[in-house]
Amino acid sequence: MLRRAPYICHRCSQTRQVVVSVRRHASYSTSAATLLRDRPPHVAIIGSGPAGFYSAYRLQKKIPDVRIDMYEQLPVPFGLARFGVAPDHPEVKKCTETLIDVAKSPHFNFVGNIPIGDEAGSLPLTAIAPHYDAILFAYGASRDKKLGIPGEDLNGVYSARAFVGWYNGLPEHADLNPDLLSGDTAVVIGQGNVALDVTRILLAPLADLRKTDIAEHAIEALSKSRVRDVKVIGRRGPLQAPYTIKELRELMQLPGVGFKPPPESWDDLMQAERKKLPRQLKRIAELLEKGSKTPLDSSEKAWQLGYLRSPAAFLSQDSKSLAAVGFTQTTYVEPASSIITGDPQNDLNAIRAIKVKSTETKTLIHTPLAFNSVGYKSEALSGMADIGVPFDKNTGIIPNDRWGRVLSPSKGPAGPLTAGHVPGMYCAGWVKRGPTGVIASTLDDAFTTGDILARDWTDGVSFANHNDTGSRGGWQAVKPEISRRGLRPVTWNDWQAIDAEEIKRGQALGKVKEKFSSVEEMLKVLDA
Numbered sequence: 001m002l003r004r005a006p007y008i009c010h011r012c013s014q015t016r017q018v019v020v021s022v023r024r025h026a027s028y029s030t031s032a033a034t035l036l037r038d039r040p041p042h043v044a045i046i047g048s049g050p051a052g053f054y055s056a057y058r059l060q061k062k063i064p065d066v067r068i069d070m071y072e073q074l075p076v077p078f079g080l081a082r083f084g085v086a087p088d089h090p091e092v093k094k095c096t097e098t099l100i101d102v103a104k105s106p107h108f109n110f111v112g113n114i115p116i117g118d119e120a121g122s123l124p125l126t127a128i129a130p131h132y133d134a135i136l137f138a139y140g141a142s143r144d145k146k147l148g149i150p151g152e153d154l155n156g157v158y159s160a161r162a163f164v165g166w167y168n169g170l171p172e173h174a175d176l177n178p179d180l181l182s183g184d185t186a187v188v189i190g191q192g193n194v195a196l197d198v199t200r201i202l203l204a205p206l207a208d209l210r211k212t213d214i215a216e217h218a219i220e221a222l223s224k225s226r227v228r229d230v231k232v233i234g235r236r237g238p239l240q241a242p243y244t245i246k247e248l249r250e251l252m253q254l255p256g257v258g259f260k261p262p263p264e265s266w267d268d269l270m271q272a273e274r275k276k277l278p279r280q281l282k283r284i285a286e287l288l289e290k291g292s293k294t295p296l297d298s299s300e301k302a303w304q305l306g307y308l309r310s311p312a313a314f315l316s317q318d319s320k321s322l323a324a325v326g327f328t329q330t331t332y333v334e335p336a337s338s339i340i341t342g343d344p345q346n347d348l349n350a351i352r353a354i355k356v357k358s359t360e361t362k363t364l365i366h367t368p369l370a371f372n373s374v375g376y377k378s379e380a381l382s383g384m385a386d387i388g389v390p391f392d393k394n395t396g397i398i399p400n401d402r403w404g405r406v407l408s409p410s411k412g413p414a415g416p417l418t419a420g421h422v423p424g425m426y427c428a429g430w431v432k433r434g435p436t437g438v439i440a441s442t443l444d445d446a447f448t449t450g451d452i453l454a455r456d457w458t459d460g461v462s463f464a465n466h467n468d469t470g471s472r473g474g475w476q477a478v479k480p481e482i483s484r485r486g487l488r489p490v491t492w493n494d495w496q497a498i499d500a501e502e503i504k505r506g507q508a509l510g511k512v513k514e515k516f517s518s519v520e521e522m523l524k525v526l527d528a
Contacts, residue, residue: 040065042069042473043134043135044128044131044134044474045068046381047070047079048079048110049080049429050095050429050443052429053077054442054443054447055136055446057099057101059450060102061450062450063454067472067474068109069474073115075498076495077495081096082168082515083165086200086201087209088209088212090212092439109475110490111475112489112495113487113523116128126386127481129387131478132464132474133465134426135425136428137426138427139381139429141376141377141431143377149311149312151315155321156179156321156368157322157370159371161376166178168515169516169517171519174517181225182321183227183368185228185230185231185365185366188230188373189372189374190234190374190375191305198373199230199232199251206219206222209222211511212511229260229304230301234309235330236308237354238266238305239277239352240353248288251303252287252290253292257301258299258302259302259303260302264308266285266288271332271335277340277351278347279344308330309327310328310330311325312362313325322369324364325370328358329358329361329362330358331359333356339351376430376435378396378431379396384398387425397432400426401421403449426453428446428448429446497526
């Protein structure tokens with residue numbers, strides 16, 4: 001049964017319906033050494049973003065007295081909801097209100113400022129695993145997908161992920177200092193939600209941004225920016241690009257910002273009669289052809305969508321700084337008009353999936369500033385193999401049975417529902433399915449993992465340390481090792497003190513909050 005979940009923010013509830021049942025999940029046979037389930041499970045969750053918190057939320061609903069310790073490398077929680085959502089989208093950040101409810105349980109423990117891994121200054125997984133019935137990996141995607149083309153390391157070429165982290169106050173990218181002064185043109189490679197977020201931040205009126213929780217160093221840099229023209233380039237066409245109608249409309253309605261049509265005609269780019277398009281694609285076509293609310297000839301700034309262009313090289317005149325981006329033009333393998341059957345859903349899927357191939361035609365855009373926005377990628381935590389958890393470097397995910405159970409590499413490719421499960425090991429979010437979807441889809445995915453972990457426990461499935469039927473020590477057993485390594489854990493109460501100070505700083509500036517952009521600043525609050 002599909003129903004709207006009352007704990008989803010308003011925006012998410014408008015976006016999609018969420019599956020809240022696991023009745024169709026495949027059964028998982030119990031071990032001969034079935035545990036006596038006379039106590040709640042003790043679960044360690046690695047990562048405190050939406051995937052981690054929504055998994056915890058679901059576990060608490062299924063097993064109210066479940067013990068959960070959530071480990072986070074930063075002193076502050078919420079991951080992508082704090083550092084990835086655009087500051088001018090406060091409605092999306094309202095999901096943190098639900099996440100906060102998770103922490104109200106007396107059986108929930110936030111352990112911040114504790115990096116997980118074998119590196120110096122980190123806590124090894126081998127120090128955690130013996131003290132839990134289950135470990136749930138939900139740490140997201142922290143690296144960029146590389147284009148793999150010449151010049152990617154030139155000055156002036158930035159990761160869109162790093163730029164988003166910079167304007168959102170992520171400590172890792174607080175010192176990015178993007179050069180917004182060298183020219184009036186910027187190129188964004190990619191046409192997904194992050195690409196359009198970057199475009200909007202570069203062009204949005206400062207008066208609107210100042211009211212948000214955007215980092216103050218970003219406001220200062222944007223106030224001096226010379227960028228007036230942003231070109232958003234994709235390798236496929238306008239009906240295949242991953243943007244949404246809402247994201248396009250936001251940019252079309254920016255005050256003082258005009259929309260410059262692509263050099264090709266819309267007919268050449270869409271290659272289909274508008275009236276024959278599925279409704280969703282017809283609305284996109286109409287919006288693009290209608291253009292911006294601000295006429296181009298009276299606009300202060302402008303943006304342009306470019307299609308059928310695949311990045312080929314970042315070019316320089318001095319071998320140091322970006323001067324231009326070179327593209328190879330692509331063309332459709334087949335036109336949209338040739339695959340339209342009249343079945344809306346089939347046509348939507350078929351048109352979205354139209355492939356392109358490279359041509360011999362080359363194009364060039366002169367610019368000193370470019371952002372790579374073609375996706376993120378998860379990385380393995382060092383020490384995963386030591387506790388039997390595999391990682392697929394090619395796909396950037398932990399191999400799992402699609403419900404969230406980690407698959408054992410020693411069992412071979414026995415099929416998605418019958419391959420061996422690493423006892424007590426689960427995953428959720430982008431490290432489970434890849435870096436796709438929005439917070440609403442992460443919620444759905446995390447609920448699935450939470451449901452299956454709870455079901456495995458009540459069904460008597462073999463968990464970690466199954467030869468020991470006693471209670472796990474959890475955080476209390478891990479604390480001595482953290483102390484021995486000289487690490488400083490941050491509690492939920494500590495985080496609330498940091499949050500209160502950020503709100504106070506923001507009020508002084510007339511904004512929602514002013515986030516600390518370094519771990520040192522955060523910890524100073526706790527020492528005051």
